[in-house]
Amino acid sequence: MSYGMSRLEDEYYEPEGQDTDGSSSVQVNDEFSKLHNDIFHMTRMRSGLSESIYKSMGTNRGIISTAKLLSGREVDCSGKGKFSSGDRAFVLGRYVPMNGPKILDRMDSRAYVSQFSADGTLFVAGFQGSHIRIYDVDRGWIIHKDIHARSLRWTISDVSLSPDQRYLVYSSLAPIIHIVNVGNAARESYANVIDIHDGLDFSQHEDVQYAFGIFSVKFSSDGRELVAGSIDESIYVYDLHANKLTLRLPAHTSDVNTVAFADESGHLIYSGSDDTLCKPLRTIHQNN
Incomplete structure (x- = not known):
């Protein structure tokens, strides 16, 4: 798997006046080696068995049957009383x-986009006809919320629930992302009639020269930021608490179709684009 660097990272790692002794190349290689290890360990933590399971089973990375794993959980071999999220992913992956x-x-x-909430209790679907529906999985897939979107351009291109499941953001092929409170009791949500669907403007950045559409949007793990992928080949980060756009990364050479924060720190972003590349990108803020 190859990794590409954003223009922002290019500027960061290739300062003016660098000498040609190879030190800059070593710095880049070291950085990407560290990045590769970070991704490897995060993937392993989220989809592999925990160390406590291997220790309690008395095995070194060997194959452990599902029956043995379940038996170990029942007698609390790991000392945690339950499977970790990585343990569950490992078992279900079989x-x-x-x-x-x-x-x-x-x-x-047409249904254009859909996804489960992080805990799997809710399912969100976005439709081309300005509708978003949230279904309660644990209650027989009944409709938890029926949202009528605002200022739609062509379709709902993406949706994302906040970690506490109180808010939902939705995007279309416009530079405005809307946020709506879905934590209240009302089942129906009509934009600016029953509920306020606040618009977050992603075209505020000084480098933006023309209107664009947004294909993908995701909350950070703490719910404080949004990351978005757009038709102008860029990735955007929006600070919800400060209510402003904080970062623009010209990361690709074609439409950015999907984005996500990779971990809890908010400093690593995954992106996928029509340029056929998937990239892990470190965000570099001026105060870092």
Whole structure:
């Protein structure tokens, strides 16, 4: 897997007047070696068995049967009383669904985007006809919230729930992302009629020269920031507490179709683009 560098990182690692003794190249290689290790360890933590499981089973990275893992959990071999999220991902990764598919709901326009909440209790679907529906998975997939979107351009291109599941943001092919409170009791949410759907302007950056659309948006793990991928080949970061755009990364050479914060720090972003590249990008703020 190859990694590309954003223009911002290019400028950071290639200062004017650098000498040609190879020290700059070593610095870049060291940085990307560290980045590769960070990604490896994060992936392993989130999709592999924890160290406590291996220790309690008395094995060194060998194959452990699912039955043995479940038996160990019941007698609390790990000392934690339950599987970690990585343990659960490891066990579930051995199986594929056996039942379905079945139709749960039907709308009069195309479903364009869908995703589960982080804990799997809610499912969000965005439709081309200005609708977003949130389904309660634990209660038989009943409609938890029916949202009528505001200022839609062509379709709902992405949705994201905040970590506490109180807020939802949605994007379309416009530079404005809307945020709505979905934590209240009302099932219906009409933009600026029943609920206020605040607009967050992602075209505030001084380098933006023309209107663009947003393909992807995600909350940070603490709910304080949004990251967005756009049609202008860039990645944007928006500070919700400060209510302003804080970063623009011209990271690709074509549309950025998907983005996400990689970890809790907010300093590493994953992105995927029509230029056929998936990139891990470190965000470099001026105060860092």
